[in-house]
Amino acid sequence: MVPLCSPRVGRHPGVVPLAVTTNPCFQRNTPSQVMSDALRHDWSTEEVLAVLQSPLLKLVERARTVHGDHHGDDSVQLASLLSVKTGGCSEDCGYCPQSSHHSSDVENGGLMAHDQVLEAAREAKELGASRFCMGAAWRQVRDGDEFDRVLDMVRDVGKLGMETCVTLGMLTQVQAGRLGEAGLTAYNHNLDTSPEYYDKIISTRDFEDRMETIHHVREAGISLCVGGIIGMGESDHDRARMLEILAALDPHPESVPINALVAVAGTPLEDRPPVDPLDLVRMCATARILMPESRVRLSAGRRQLSREAQVLCFLAGANSIFYGETLLTTANAECEEDRRLLRELGLSPLAPDVEKPAPVPSAA
């Protein structure tokens, strides 16, 4: 078992050194640049685009500096993700094999039994995960028996001493409050892409629907897990816009998953070419610079990355991964391989932190 470390404690002795800083070609950031990497919520699209498109080594070095300034340890959050209700979703997200609008091989299922979910959470904990995420392929939460059962899952997974996260689609303010009362740590609700590109990917909801749920989650005092996906045909401008909007959230989302499209047969995006791993490095680095204190999570698509590309993502500020051999309906990296890689890099799994952020009044 890999030893656990507490959040925000002293530097791990085996930390990956920033080897490039002794090379005169890679000057350290100036004090004014470091100042500019303090917490901000007013990044313009042009500023974000300039960061995203800056020379890769300088971008990674800047992100590494920001990371060192804001994270006092070398921990990586390990989050396991279980699909507790699979397939048959009425939304038409172009990347998703669980949509009823597409013809993937995913089989529809009902809400998983409570004991099965608990068993999966226990296993994830034994393997070293600190956060257990449960996903249901719903457009929105409906009050009733199934939501009550999810609330029970949240309560009982929390009793295992794990952080809990759910992704259930759109929520009302009252439903967010009930999740908060059940002890939910985090709610995942990705922006997916930019507002301008949104209707190329999804037609059954709009970007504003997304933002409304995000505000409800904040008001309930639940931490936010909000990120997006690259590789869906969007431009750098769209990627910058998505990051700009994430960074405008005040406070920043506590977790920012960066996903690379996994092109699944039967979905409208099945023929998209694979994402360039260096584009993922750029997204991790830019997210780190814009949202210095967030957990930047290397998410879907990690299985397609070489070990070397993953190392670059960690250097660029990623400090969270989805951990476990399945991500909802697609395969993920092997747990043993992940543990070996973290050991080699001198990174340690983060212990659960169940402290919640204060509720934030919604501007919506």
Ligand code: SF4
């Ligand atoms: S809402 Fe979620 S489950 Fe439904 S189609 Fe979109 S990504 Fe898939």
